[in-house]
Amino acid sequence: MPRRGDNIHKRKDGRWEGRYKSGIKNNGHAKYSSVYAKTFSECKEKLRVASLSDGATSKERVNVEFAEILMNWLNTNRIRLKGATITKYENLIRTQIIPELGKISIAKINAMLINDFLNKKMNSGKVENGGKLSPSYVRTIAIVIDAAIKYATQEGFCPPLGAAIHKPSIPKKDITVLNSKDERRITDVLLHQNNTTSTGILMALQTGMRIGEICALRWCDIDFNDDLIYIKHTVSRINTNDNNRKTLSVLDVPKTKSSNRVIPISRLLKSVLIKTRETSKSDFVISDTQDFIEPRTLEYRYKSFLRKNNLTVVNFHALRHTFATRCAESGMDAKTISEILGHSSATITLNIYVHPSIDIMKKQMEKLEYSA
Numbered sequence: 268m269p270r271r272g273d274n275i276h277k278r279k280d281g282r283w284e285g286r287y288k289s290g291i292k293n294n295g296h297a298k299y300s301s302v303y304a305k306t307f308s309e310c311k312e313k314l315r316v317a318s319l320s321d322g323a324t325s326k327e328r329v330n331v332e333f334a335e336i337l338m339n340w341l342n343t344n345r346i347r348l349k350g351a352t353i354t355k356y357e358n359l360i361r362t363q364i365i366p367e368l369g370k371i372s373i374a375k376i377n378a379m380l381i382n383d384f385l386n387k388k389m390n391s392g393k394v395e396n397g398g399k400l401s402p403s404y405v406r407t408i409a410i411v412i413d414a415a416i417k418y419a420t421q422e423g424f425c426p427p428l429g430a431a432i433h434k435p436s437i438p439k440k441d442i443t444v445l446n447s448k449d450e451r452r453i454t455d456v457l458l459h460q461n462n463t464t465s466t467g468i469l470m471a472l473q474t475g476m477r478i479g480e481i482c483a484l485r486w487c488d489i490d491f492n493d494d495l496i497y498i499k500h501t502v503s504r505i506n507t508n509d510n511n512r513k514t515l516s517v518l519d520v521p522k523t524k525s526s527n528r529v530i531p532i533s534r535l536l537k538s539v540l541i542k543t544r545e546t547s548k549s550d551f552v553i554s555d556t557q558d559f560i561e562p563r564t565l566e567y568r569y570k571s572f573l574r575k576n577n578l579t580v581v582n583f584h585a586l587r588h589t590f591a592t593r594c595a596e597s598g599m600d601a602k603t604i605s606e607i608l609g610h611s612s613a614t615i616t617l618n619i620y621v622h623p624s625i626d627i628m629k630k631q632m633e634k635l636e637y638s639a
Contacts, residue, residue, distance in 0.1 A: 275310050283307050285314035286619040288423045314558040331424055333376055333415075334369030338421075340415040351503035356411055362394055363408055373419050378430035385409055389435060409434040427500065443581045456576050457541070463560075464568040466543045467553040473536040475590035475608050478583050479503060480526075483518055484552045486544060492541050494532040498609065501526070501557055516561045526609040588600045591616060 275285040283304050289300035304310035337360050345353055349387045367384060368376070385405055392400035413432050420427050445453070454472060467481050476484075479501035488497045503519040521527045532540070543552065549557045566583050573580045587608070594604045601613040610616050 274306060275314065283310035285310045287314055295355065329374050330374065332369060333371050333373055334365045336362060336373050336419045340418040342425070342433065343418070345614060350517070350519050351505045352522070354390065354505040359408060359411060363388065363392065373425045376416065376425070378428045378432055381412055382433050385435070402437050402604045406434045406437060442588055443585045444592050445585065446580060449579045450589055450593070453578055461542055463543065463553040463555055464565070464572060467565055468537055468569055468572065468586070469536060469539055471586035472590060473533050474530050476530070476564060476585045477501065477587065481553060482559050482562050482565055485550045486547070486552060489540065491537070491541070494537055496530040496532055498526065498528050498530065502562055518559060521609070523611060525611045528606060528609045530607055607611065
């Protein structure tokens with residue numbers, strides 16, 4: 268039986284085996300070696316001696332540059348992160364972190380150094396003009412650095428940081444939600460049109476789908492027999508290494524497991540989708556070509572549609588908030604709304620996407636008066 272606190276266990280042949288980190292593989296993972304003995308005490312002593320004799324390797328580990336730590340961390344996480352996220356992190360590491368921290372050995376990286384670096388990025392971090400970076404972007408830099416250092420600690424490159432990394436707080440944005448009257452006005456106009464743009468806008472209002480999910484939706488993802496939409500892909504914008512084209516839109520898998528979901532289709536939306544399919548020449552629901560349209564293009568067409576019809580101008584994502592709010596007002600439970608929106612928990616839905624209207628609040632207050 269292994270004893271708590273020691274990486275030692277008894278083998279089937281009766282011997283005791285002790286394992287210790289003896290180096291680093293080419294892929295950045297720790298390399299392990301073993302010692303063997305007839306008793307636990309003997310094995311523990313052999314393990315201590317072996318660890319001491321490996322001091323040279325330990326010295327090599329602490330002298331590893333932070334740039335190598337960052338890239339090793341990124342490579343070990345490629346299998347679990349979404350393609351767009353990997354590209355984002357890689358670009359962030361190469362352009363923001365490595366130029367200033369990359370040459371420093373992991374042994375000299377500490378919380379004070381990192382926090383000073385993050386503060387500098389907040390005030391003058393833009394590569395192009397030395398301007399301020401957004402709190403959200405600097406927070407992502409902090410998250411990457413923190414994860415890379417924890418990886419280095421786990422792999423034996425360095426001890427844990429003695430103090431915390433201070434991640435910038437992100438100011439809460441004012442969320443716009445269409446009231447029932449404005450939503451009905453937009454819906455009425457949409458129903459008198461029959462084009463890919465109007466279909467995409469109506470899908471957002473009727474399902475709460477993200478703009479990237481709408482752009483990626485194909486006809487094969489819709490089950491008209493059971494009235495279901497299967498969310499399997501999204502269109503993401505990633506950075507490239509091409510100076511002529513810095514970003515590129517790609518068809519990607521949903522960011523999280525909960526985003527890969529099934530959404531019921533309302534009768535209203537189904538009738539519109541059937542009409543759109545009759546004239547469609549694309550595999551993609553809201554495209555007029557054989558390729559998907561980019562979210563930026565749909566956003567532009569959406570804003571143009573609102574202005575042309577003298578409708579309230581709000582950003583496309585407000586349609587998702589509006590859908591969630593209408594669901595809550597109709598009495599739908601938070602768990603169901605959460606699953607339709609593709610959230611990992613109902614708490615996210617309630618805190619971010621459900622916005623009670625003044626009319627609803629008045630009705631709730633009236634109930635209190637009646638009960639008094």
